[in-house]
């Protein structure tokens with residue numbers, strides 16, 4: 001099994017061998033294969049370095065950066081054929097497979113492939129489809145920053161560290177916060193921007209130079225010009241000053257020029273970092289390390305940004321170009337139960353908020369449809385199961401069409417629809433309990449399986465829908481097993497015995513107290529009940545601990561033995 005980093009600009013293939021991940025090189029000794037496909041003059045299809053060179057000569061002869069279009073209906077035409085992001089990616093994956101087979105001397109049929117954390121299901125599915133065309137079965141799709149963390153965590157699994165992975169590639173930007181302790185790599189949160197990367201820096205520098213020198217390249221020279229600016233950008237990662245040929249004359253470009261030219265791009269990094277830290281509830285001062293990933297993280301403008309924003313100097317302990325591929329290989333080792341990585345446990349979060357569409361009273365005072373009602377928030381640790389109760393709009397309404405969406409927008413039209421299920425029998429009947437109420441439970445696991453259970457509370461009638469992130473990748477039995485594993489999560493925390501016992505104990509003590517102590521206990525109980533309603537273990541645990549400590553001190557004071565307090 002191989003690990004593939006299918007990058008916007010470059011792709012790499014790695015393998016886990018003799019207890020270590022290793023990146024494999026092609027015949028030219030190169031580990032980075034440009035993610036470029038082109039047609040030669042004689043119509044032959046070129047992949048990688050040759051295709052990239054061909055594009056410099058004839059920009060219309062092929063395609064680069066197609067990863068940005070994954071999951072869309074984009075079409076390209078070159079070499080007399082129609083192409084799309086999936087078929088272009090398939091050519092790159094086939095090349096990775098070929099390199100691996102040549103290096104390993106055996107057939108390769110399975111792969112772990114990395115994608116940006118912010119890829120939504122369609123983009124992930126498009127990646128799986130591309131692999132299928134390339135003759136590879138996808139064993140697992142993992143997020144690039146998680147892969148980076150695995151490559152990092154696998155080396156120091158025992159050390160307790162909070163790491164921010166700052167991944168700026170050619171076309172995507174991802175930030176992930178991880179905690180590593182006792183061999184567990186726990187993803188706390190992730191955030192990203194799917195159209196922001198090193199290529200935008202090159203574009204911005206091109207535009208800045210063109211404007212400054214009141215010049216624009218001929219169409220046939222555009223590829224060549226961009227290439228020169230790309231080189232200048234890379235030079236500025238190591239030098240204060242470089243030169244670039246504009247319209248035949250050499251002009252100076254300093255780091256400060258570059259910073260000015262690209263300030264609007266750098267400004268877009270900030271909100272992503274802030275959102276990720278906020279979601280995880282981690283402050284910059286809590287971080288132990290900032291791990292740089294992606295070629296564009298080499299730019300001094302980025303180092304300065306990290307220094308300003310996170311008040312620390314980022315370390316590139318692992319090569320930013322290789323770390324994702326190395327992590328993919330570690331994951332391949334995990335999948336293959338390699339003893340050398342057997343001790344690492346990886347926990348992940350769901351990257352997008354999952355919910356349903358609902359109607360509510362809009363600004364006009366009339367019911368309006370199309371609102372998003374979140375059920376599982378983004379960056380919740382998986383596996384997770386959450387439920388919420390909804391009502392029909394009118395007593396006469398009999399049917400509800402539950403439409404399932406993922407995304408962060410307030411209106412569902414701006415999110416992604418991933419499935420739907422209908423229930424009926426909701427018309428109000430006099431005397432019945434819970435008229436028109438439906439309980440919607442979402443259960444989501446690490447394999448990307450979302451189980452939606454809709455229960456009509458008046459009759460107990462249930463409907464179930466299973467949405468796979470990667471249809472076809474798991475057998476029916478594997479799906480049923482994954483769902484069965486989520487079963488214990490499905491009890492609402494308020495119904496769990498230890499929590500019920502805790503509340504009963506609190507009520508008993510409440511009756512004994514008066515005055516300020518009683519008010520205080522009341523407010524602690526309220527907080528605990530609110531935490532239970534949130535169904536979020538991160539809120540339940542601390543509020544249970546505070547309540548327990550109050551109750552414990554009461555019992556100690558009273559000299560009464562407290563009945564065994566259990567965990568939330």
Ligand code: AMP
Nearest residue numbers: 009010169170198199234237294295296
């Ligand atoms: P990746 O998608 O990780 O391959 O990232 C490639 C991006 O990193 C491209 O936009 C490159 O221009 C950029 N990049 C690679 N090396 C450097 C460097 N030394 N300095 C600045 N940018 C670089």
